Amino acid sequence: MRIGIPRETKNRETRVALTPEGARALADDGHEVLVERGAGAAAFLPDDEYEAAGASIVSTSEAWGADLVLKVKEPVEGEYGLLRANVLFTFLHLAANEPLAAALVQAGTTAFSYDTVQVEDGSLPLLTPMSVIAGRLATLEGGHHLLSSQGGRGVLISGAPGVAGARVVVIGGGVAGSHALAQAVGMGADAVVIDLDEARLAALARTHGDRVRTVVSTPAAIEREVLAADLVIGAVLVPGHRAPKVVSRDTVMRMRPGAVMVDIAIDQGGCFEVSRPTTHDDPVFTVGEVQVYCVANMPGAVGATATAALAHATLPYITALAGGWERAVAADGALARGLNTDAGTVRYPAVAQAFPHLPADPPAVRAVEAE
Structure with missing residues (x-):
């Protein structure tokens, strides 16, 4: 699978979604890792470390055009035009962001949010x-x-x-x-x-x-x-x-x-x-x-520490998604709960409840109505 890591554009966001160590693990699994030029610079992870780990340094459009796109923060308005019908894995916080929810639905993006990946005991391993x-x-x-x-x-x-x-x-x-x-x-x-x-x-x-x-x-x-x-x-x-x-x-x-x-x-x-x-x-x-x-984006103030902490937590889920998102959600209920949008519909109940005028997948609608 082609896995893209764009550079973060939110104000003073110094984190990056994948470390060179993570890039090496994915490349060793046979995936093509595409890192936007300078994506890790603010976390003191230079391009040459990614290249040494087996990644390719690419343009913005190439990173966003991958099959699986990894970010830290939600896409900002200037990035909405880069959204595609691919898989996006990042923090989204969609229940408080109607414009982004609408943009993801319109683009047909299969979007998973770190903050809604939730295990059975209620804990949030990526948040x-x-x-x-x-x-x-x-x-x-x-x-x-x-x-x-x-x-x-x-x-x-x-x-x-x-x-x-x-x-x-x-x-x-x-x-x-x-x-x-x-x-x-x-x-x-x-x-x-x-x-x-x-x-x-x-x-x-x-x-x-x-x-x-x-x-x-x-x-x-x-x-x-x-x-x-x-x-x-x-x-x-x-x-x-x-x-x-x-x-x-x-x-x-x-x-x-x-x-x-x-x-x-x-x-x-x-x-x-x-x-x-x-x-x-x-x-x-x-x-x-x-x-x-x-x-x-408070943790952006300590990008080196926060990148290491986030990347360590997300890598197992990234590895699962890289093997095919449908298979991954079937095998892991926590990851399944992270799915927010897919195929032009809202899939997360709280987001469907917050924005009832957006098209929603029937299971999400039923979950909202049952609350």
Whole structure:
């Protein structure tokens, strides 16, 4: 099979979908690996390393024209014209991106999304490594924007001898939230985590002891904790769906002057009412007297680390798809759940539910109607 790796074009996206090591594994299996010129440069993976691994360095159109196209981030508007009736494997977050969903349907693309590949226990093996990184970065970026030089409250997350650390409130105790929390605790913050799942809160309490305060999520509890926070990290995820809005604009307007909010869920539409996507070049905007950070590709800030983590997780699934996607989904239910569009129809139930005017495969429609 011809496998193409285009260069990422999203703002400051430094990741690449395949490492030279992965290219070697695929080439050894008899596949033709086509890497767009410079695709790995931002992750310090030069073209000559791919060539040494058996890949060919090609143009943009050649990479996109392969049988199986591997990316990191969803195609941006300027790439819609490159979509084909081939197989695409990348992060899509389609429930929050109607234009892309429509473009994939129109192109007839068989599109699998990393973020909806889900095993029976509910875990997300391809989203998890990026959630870990995004969670850790959320605390670091939040602490940076709390600096007076950045327009923040001038509060150091770790505090100082005799001075308390910053009040950091993490909403959502899943993978991203738990790693944001661990980073905050490790830095000496006055840390709070809010979640609906009391068992998850109990597990976090066992991990961190009296260094963290756990709160069961209710609208009143969220409002109370957010108003007392220096840094709020939103890490609410409903796999495959748009993120619920858990912090209202009114609450944001009443937060402490100079406070910072970081929305890890922005790829899924964001979990703050005020959220809108930002970029690494222009990461924050101001609402009232609060800075809001909503960079939609946070792990792109650490491209070398994030590429290695993502490529390690995706390679077994890539290998399966390279043997034929129909056979791959028949053999692996987790990969089957990753299928979002095929043959001009929406195949993922939550996307069909979000955009009912798009043509949907009957099984997806029935799944939506049964919810």
